[in-house]
Each structure stands twice: as structure tokens, then as C-alpha cells.
Amino acid sequence: MRIKITSCLILMYVLLSNTAIAQDAVSKSLLVDIQNAQQRLNKLEENIANETRSLAEEIQKQQNQVLSLRQKVAVKRRVLDDQTLALSKIESRVNEWQRQENYQQNMLIDIAQRNGLSGEQLASMTTGLGDSQSYLTTLAIQQRNSLNLDWTEQRILLSNGQYQNAKVLQAGPVKWFLLPQSKQTGLLDSENKVQLNFNADISQQLLSLFETKRGLITFDPTLGNVVKKQQQQESPAQHLLRGGVWVIPIIGFGFFALMIGIAKSVQLYRLPKLQPMLAERIELLQASANASDQLSNLSKNLKGAQKQLVEITLDCSVGEKRDNRLLAFLLEYRQRLQSNLGAVAITASVAPLIGLLGTVSGMIETFKMMSLFGTGDPTIVSGGISKALITTELGLVVAIPALVIHALLNRFIRNHNTQLDATAIKLGKVSTQNPPANELQEQAA
Structure with missing residues (x-):
């Protein structure tokens, strides 16, 4: 039995030894194959890199050739476009010339x-x-000849519409006139109409130039543009009249909003200043010995809405009745402060709309004038355009201040009511030591 076991062990050892030797041989063979494959891979990568460089150089060369050919094609196209220029382009050039x-x-x-x-x-x-x-x-x-200034006799049109002969001195586009009898001087326009009359000092200088050939002269470097601008200046009333009939309701709304704004401002300015921590003061006074007298004095010293709130607090004990009376008074007081304030907001909304209506009316009038008289004379259509622009301007002038006034007054009223609401809420929780007299009477009844 032992001999069999020993033989088996020897056989197993021999088999294991042969297996290990075979595995070593396979491993060595695999390592050799891997090394050979790595060498072939390195050579292949080197060949690929060399071919890539050569191909990149060839591609760059071809791209340069393509770019050169494109430039040549662009030059040829421009030459061809100039040679085959359309007749319409030639006509447009001729029209421009x-x-x-x-x-x-x-x-x-x-x-x-x-x-x-x-x-x-x-x-x-x-x-x-x-x-x-x-x-x-x-x-x-x-x-060149005009550099030698000479007085000439010419017929001029005076400011009053009369023609009269006068001495005229011209230097380029500027003309001066002189009436020797009345010693009136001034500037003329290109049509010999009196453009500007000089005062005494400037007239004396021009007279000195006429008599002694020496003197200082005054001229308008703008060639009458400043005078025309001054003549076009208008008063506020004239400016408003150019707006047409729609100016009247806009001004009416503006005046209405202004009056309400002033009245509400005076009303709010006269409101008494609210006393802070009123409920806490009442609670402290109730803890004193003579609470009723001190509360009565406090109520007398107060003014306005706070006085009413304190009286309601002292008249009613804590409960639903006091809360209802406080709420009713606050609603009534808020309504009294906000009365007529909505009219200012309505004015701020309606005034631009009326201005827009005036704009539409003015443009309709402008188109009618253009259809009748054409567009050659701008003065014909200026009336409708003035109406269109002035009504829009006036509507915004009225609406913007009305909107600002409404916002300021509404904000003041809202803050005032918020403080009163907070005071009323605190007063609604204040308990009185002694029941009010009216409640005692009700209990007795």
C-alpha cells in the first residue's frame, strides 16, 4: 500500500515538473514574439511619420497653388465684370454724374x-x-471790384410796407441802407427789404462812414438767420393757440388737477401729527391712581383721527363692538382722505389721450392740405403739423405733473393710514379697568 502511494506521489511530481518546464518555454516564446512585434510596430510608426510629413508638405504646396489660382480667378472675374457691365449700371452712373x-x-x-x-x-x-x-x-x-465800397441810390421796402429811395452800401451778400432825411439806418436782405433797423449809436457810425468815408459798420454774420429766428419766437399764448381746439380740454383737465392737488396738499398739510406709542401710553396711565382723569386729559390733548380712536377705545370695552367701531371710523376716515384724489389720476391718463386725438386731427388736416395744394410749400402743411405736435406736447406736460402729484399724495395718505391702522389694532386690545358709562347704563337697563 505504501509502495503504491509513493509511486503515485512520484508520478505526480514528474507531471508537475514537466508542466512547469512547458509553461516556462511558452512564456519565453511569447516574450520573444512580443519583442519582435514591438520592433515591427516602431518601424511602422516611423514609416507612417515620414509619409505624413511628406504628405503634409505636398498638401501645403497644393493649397498654395489653389490660393494663387483663386487670386488669379478673382482678378479675371473683376476684369470680366468690368467688360460685361450691364446697361442699367451705366445708366445709374450717368444719372449720378x-x-x-x-x-x-x-x-x-x-x-x-x-x-x-x-x-x-x-x-x-x-x-x-x-x-x-x-x-x-x-x-x-x-x-474784386466790390472791394471798393460805394454808396448807390436804390429803391428799398421799409418795415411799414412803403417803398423809398435810400443810399445803399453793399459788401458781398451784406447790404446797409441809409435814409439821409430821417437818418434811419439798418440792414437789407437780398430783395432790398429792411431786415433790421439800427439803434442810434450804430446809426451814427454808419452816418460817419457815409460822410467821412471812415467809421465802424455792424453786420449780421448769419445773413439774417438770427433775425428770422427772433421773428419766429412766439408767446406761450400764441404757442397754445396753434394747437387748435383740442388745447382747451387739455388745459381744463390740467387746471382741474392742479386745483385738486393744491386742495389735497393743504388738507394733508393741516393734518395733526400722529403721536407714537399711543396704546402703550394708555396702558401706563390706566395703572396710575387717577387713571380716568389722566385718560381724559390725554384725549383732550389729542387731535384728529387719533382723538376719535381714543374716544372709541374709552367708550367701548374690549370686544367685537369696539373693533367694529374702530373699523368703521378707519374706513370713513380713509375715504375722506382719498376723496377727489382719483380725479388727478384720471387727468394723468386722459390728457395724453386727448393729445393723441389732437395729433390724429392735425395729421388729417395736413394730409388734406397736401392733397389740395401739394407738398411744394411747407407753410401750407405747417398748421396741421403744429396742431399735431403741440397737442401731444401739451398732453404730456399736463399728464406728467399730474402723475407725480397723484403718486406723492397717494403715498402720503397710504403711510398715514397704515400708522392709524397699526394704532387702531393696538387700541383694540387695550382693556379698561372700569367699564364705560354707556355700558353700565345698558347693563342697568
Whole structure:
């Protein structure tokens, strides 16, 4: 038996030894294969890197060639577009050149009118820019000759609408006039209308220039624009009248809101100042010896809503009756403070709408005038535009202050009522030591 066991053990040992030897051989073979595969992989990666660099260089070269070809194609396309330019584009260019020529001619005509060229010369200047160059030379000569200032006899239109001969001195676009008999001086416009009358000091300087050829002269560097602006200035009443009939309700609403705002401001200003911690003071007074007398004095010293709240507190004991009376008084008092305040808010809402209505009315009138008389004269349609703009402006002028007044008054009333509500809630919980007289009478009955 022992021999069999020993033989089995020896056999198992031999088998295990052969297995271990076989595993070592397999492991060595796998390591060799892995090393060979790693070497092949390294060579393959190196070859791929070399090919990638060569391909990248080739791609960059091809991209440069494509970019160069694109630039050449763009140049060819521009040349082809210029060669095949459409007739409409050529016509637009011609029209643009024509507009430039017309603008230049208009500028030349304006210069010629300011320098007093005749009607025939002005008509000749409209035939073409080439024909106008000769007149430019004439203008240059006239400007050079105008440096020698001389008084001339001309017929002018006075401010009262009368024509009268006067001495006129011209330097470029500026003209001065002098009436030797009345010694009246001033500036003229391009149509020889009196534009501005000088005062005594400036007139004396112009008279000195007329008599002695020496003196200081005054002129308007804006060529009458300042005078025109001053003439267009209007009073507030004239400005409002230009707004038409819709100005009346807007002003009415504004005046109505202003009166209510002033009345409510005076009412709120006259409200007595609220006493802080009123409920706590009443509780402290009730703890004293002569509580009834001190509470009576406190009630007499108070004013306004707080006095009413204290009287209700002293008249009623803690309970539903006191709460109901306090609540009823607060509701009535809040309604009294907020009365007529909504009219200010209504004005703030309605005034812009009336202004918008005036805007629509003014634009309708403007379109009617445009359909009848066209758009050539801006003064024809200015009335409707003025009505449209002025009513909108006035509506906002009325609405914005009304909105601000309503917000301020409403905020003051809300804060005042909040303090009264807090005081009433505290007073509703204050208990009186002795029952009120009216409740004693009810109990006795």
C-alpha cells in the first residue's frame, strides 16, 4: 500500500515538473514574439511619420497653388465684370454724374443771385457747366471790384410796407441802407427789404462812414438767420393757440388737477401729527391712581383721527363692538382722505389721450392740405403739423405733473393710514379697568 502511494506521489511530481518546464518555454516564446512585434510596430510608426510629413508638405504646396489660382480667378472675374457691365449700371452712373452737374449748376446760380447777375445771365448759366465758366470769371471780376465800397441810390421796402429811395452800401451778400432825411439806418436782405433797423449809436457810425468815408459798420454774420429766428419766437399764448381746439380740454383737465392737488396738499398739510406709542401710553396711565382723569386729559390733548380712536377705545370695552367701531371710523376716515384724489389720476391718463386725438386731427388736416395744394410749400402743411405736435406736447406736460402729484399724495395718505391702522389694532386690545358709562347704563337697563 505504501509502495503504491509513493509511486503515485512520484508520478505526480514528474507531471508537475514537466508542466512547469512547458509553461516556462511558452512564456519565453511569447516574450520573444512580443519583442519582435514591438520592433515591427516602431518601424511602422516611423514609416507612417515620414509619409505624413511628406504628405503634409505636398498638401501645403497644393493649397498654395489653389490660393494663387483663386487670386488669379478673382482678378479675371473683376476684369470680366468690368467688360460685361450691364446697361442699367451705366445708366445709374450717368444719372449720378447728371445729379452732380445739376448740384454744381444750382450752386453757381445761387452764387450768381447773391451777386446780382441779370436774368439773362442766370438763364444762360443753366445751359451747361461749360457755359457757366465764363460767368465765373465775370463774378470774380465783380467781387474784386466790390472791394471798393460805394454808396448807390436804390429803391428799398421799409418795415411799414412803403417803398423809398435810400443810399445803399453793399459788401458781398451784406447790404446797409441809409435814409439821409430821417437818418434811419439798418440792414437789407437780398430783395432790398429792411431786415433790421439800427439803434442810434450804430446809426451814427454808419452816418460817419457815409460822410467821412471812415467809421465802424455792424453786420449780421448769419445773413439774417438770427433775425428770422427772433421773428419766429412766439408767446406761450400764441404757442397754445396753434394747437387748435383740442388745447382747451387739455388745459381744463390740467387746471382741474392742479386745483385738486393744491386742495389735497393743504388738507394733508393741516393734518395733526400722529403721536407714537399711543396704546402703550394708555396702558401706563390706566395703572396710575387717577387713571380716568389722566385718560381724559390725554384725549383732550389729542387731535384728529387719533382723538376719535381714543374716544372709541374709552367708550367701548374690549370686544367685537369696539373693533367694529374702530373699523368703521378707519374706513370713513380713509375715504375722506382719498376723496377727489382719483380725479388727478384720471387727468394723468386722459390728457395724453386727448393729445393723441389732437395729433390724429392735425395729421388729417395736413394730409388734406397736401392733397389740395401739394407738398411744394411747407407753410401750407405747417398748421396741421403744429396742431399735431403741440397737442401731444401739451398732453404730456399736463399728464406728467399730474402723475407725480397723484403718486406723492397717494403715498402720503397710504403711510398715514397704515400708522392709524397699526394704532387702531393696538387700541383694540387695550382693556379698561372700569367699564364705560354707556355700558353700565345698558347693563342697568
